[in-house]
Amino acid sequence: MARKDDAITCKVKEFRLGKGWSQQELADRIDVRRQAIYDIESGRYLPNTAIALRLARIFGCRVEELFVEHAPPETEPVHLVDDTGGSSTRLALGRVRNRLVGLPLQGAESIPFGLRSADGLLNPDKKSAYILSSSDRLEKTIILMGCDPAFDILGHHVTRLAPEARVHCRFASSHRALNGLAEGVTHVAGTHLHNTGKTETNVVVASQKLVGMRSRVMGFSLLEEGLMVARHNPLGIRSVADLAQPMVRFVNREQGAALRVLLDDQLQQAGIAGSAVEGYENEVTTHREGAYRIACNVADAALGLRAIAEAFNLSFVPITAARCDLVIPTDITSHPTVRILLDVLQSAALRREIDAIPGYEGSVTGTTIAVL
Missing domain, CATH: 1.10.260.40 (lambda repressor-like DNA-binding domains)
Incomplete structure (x- = not known):
């Protein structure tokens, strides 16, 4: 050897x-x-x-x-455009003649711009579709359901390694993603449910929902969760208990969302009823919706991630860190794009980029958490 x-x-x-x-x-x-x-x-x-x-x-x-x-990374001089002196080290790169140009991925620039091109158009019967993409392209496309914004980054790394491979990321709560796996409407499910004690909640819930479906649970990221608040936190919000203060307008996540469960646990520990929080019944279904409401000054606080708060130029009050896992059925691992995704999960390049995202850590990326 x-x-x-x-x-x-x-x-x-x-x-x-x-x-x-x-x-x-x-x-x-x-x-x-x-x-x-x-x-x-x-x-x-x-x-x-x-x-x-x-x-x-x-x-x-x-x-x-x-x-x-893995080929060794290359380093060369880069010309930064519109650098505002932010903390982000992630860049979109392109060559203009002989110059390597870097566009910092920070603030609003970290969120994709423009409309996504369609693979097909729904026919009037609502039961069939007019296909725009080639059959080969569809065969090399996989669907990933979950609510970690960094899944799009994973998809880009897959495409860099194999340009013909695609990962369609569809926003869904952890429970919806796992249900989608059980229903056979997604290849991979992302889940970041919060542990209680020593219980691995991601693993337990996945095993309950995927009875009879052999699967592998892979670590993807550690992400910081908490309250997104207006820039410089003018109301001085420091914890979930402060949401019950007069004049604090809160926007909640939907029932079943991992962040909603986290909030309810925190309120219960503080001895505060949900009814004491103005806006507790006011729900949004994504991190970005909550951040947008704060940016538009129709809310003062919302549940979300540090990365999303920074993208909307908001401040952030941390509550906890959760591990986001990928659940992949064993029979799906033979799919060519899933194989590439598994390779990417082992790459140093992906871990380095995850480490560079505000509020993220890549120490668990690619580790096998459990085999169901």
């Missing part, structure tokens, strides 16, 4: 878990010792050509899918 190469990510463990095999079972199938499998999966060693080919044959994949090589 060769020594560890930090430029190569080993995916053997993910493929083995997908088959439901132990390390000993895999070792027996390719005629090596269990210690060899442990060393390969832990990244201590890279296997020789013969063992790599045996592994690929037993998993029915290519060697390149088991051992993913």
Whole structure:
């Protein structure tokens, strides 16, 4: 065996878990010792050509899918446009003649501009569609339901690695996303339910909703959740308890949303009834809707993420951090774009960008949380 190469990510463990095999079972199938499998999966060693080919044959994949090589990042001078001195380090890049131009992705510029092109048009019968995209393009498209805004970033990383692959991100609460997985209307579901004690709520709820559906739960991000408030926090809101103060206009999330559950738990701990909060019954269904109402001065506080607050030039009062996971059915992992997505989850490039988003951390990105 060769020594560890930090430029190569080993995916053997993910493929083995997908088959439901132990390390000993895999070792027996390719005629090596269990210690060899442990060393390969832990990244201590890279296997020789013969063992790599045996592994690929037993998993029915290519060697390149088991051992993913990452090219070293390039660095070169960049000319910043409209730099306001913000804290964001994420850039949209383009070459203008021989100059590398960087557009800072901060504030409103971090939210996509323009309308999305359609793949089809609904026919008058409401039961069929006139298809605009090619069949091959649709076969390489996957749907990801969830409410983490960083899912769009994941989709862009997938397309960079394989330009023909696409990830359609559809905003949905954690429960709706998992229900969509159970109903067979999405390939991947994102969930960031809050843990109670030592209970892994993402895993527990996923196992309840996906009875009989073998799935893998993968870590995606750690994200900071709390209250979005007007710039400089003029009302001095410091906690959920301050929402009950007179003159504070609050906007809530819908029933079942993870942030709504978090709010209710916090209010209960503070001994405050929801009826004591002006606007408790006033609901929106996305982080952006709440932020927009504050920006338009029709609300003073809304539940949301630090990243969204900064995009709308708002201030933020942190409450907690939650882990957002991706739930992927085992039978879906053979989809070519899902395979690429799994590779991207292991990439240092994705983790670095997640770390660069305000209120985010990428330490859990790509880790296997549970196998259902």
